[in-house]
Amino acid sequence: MKNLALALAAGSLAWFGLPPPRVPPQPRLGQLVALVQDIREDYYEASEVGTAQAHRHVTESADAVVALARGEPEAADLVAPLEQFRADVRRQVQPPRIAAQANALVTRLAVQRRIATSPPQPPNLHRASMLYGAICAACHGAAGRDGNAAAFMSPRPTDLVADGNINPLSPFRVFEAITYGMAGTAMPSFELVPENDRWSLAFYVFTLRGGACAGPRPQVSIEQLATTTDSVLAAEYGERNLPCLRRFPDAVSEAP
Secondary structure, three states: OHHHHHHHHHHHHHHOOOOOOEOOOOOOHHHHHHHHHHHHHHHHHHHHHOOHHHHHHHHHHHHHHHHHHHOOHHHHHHHHHHHHHHHHHHHOOOHHHHHHHHHHHHHHHHHHOOOOOOOOOOOOHHHHHHHHHHHOHHHHOOOOOOOOOHHHOOOOOOOOOOHHHHOOOOHHHHHHHHHHOOOOOOOOEOOOOOHHHHHHHHHHHOOOOOOOOOOOOOOOOHHHHHHOOHHHHHHHHOHHHHHHHHHOHHHOOOOO
């Protein structure tokens, strides 16, 4: 099924003068950052749900992060703090403590390893809409679900407008999926596509759920928009402001 996705995307990328996608490479430090952020968000949700299954999912994710760090030579000095992070997840400590640990780990990785967690320039959503239609819509659909090729893939491509799929994600996490692909699915790696285009596509995904911007736009940095989920943004700035933040990211303040 991955071969089908690669073939569908390759022709469209060639039309834009961009290199073809490829099979996902081995896990990298950028994925480690994204996974730690996932745990931060999932832990809050698991604490609210309160079920053993929800907590087990987060614990398994923490196990995966430690295993990833152990297999990545550049992350050797992070194994110990990640093991402590996992231990606290298992002990079900208060969510603010897990969030603080996750933020510290992400900052350490981003600064020490020079991993970008936000775009170097404002995303170009107009170009992203054309790129999405050319290389993503066949699998994910023009409106974010059920593309023409989806029926031939198992598992099916992610529904990009379903709350359960998108609410736990940030543009940075989508950027990582675009960059490295998704193991066990037909999603290939688009790492060779220019970084700005990958960031623009990641931000564009969050516009697919629609909604009109009623303004005025809240003052939020690109960094915060890139690393924050819709659920957290809605809680902090109000549900009605989400379309403004997601559809006009280049219009918000760069001030922290």
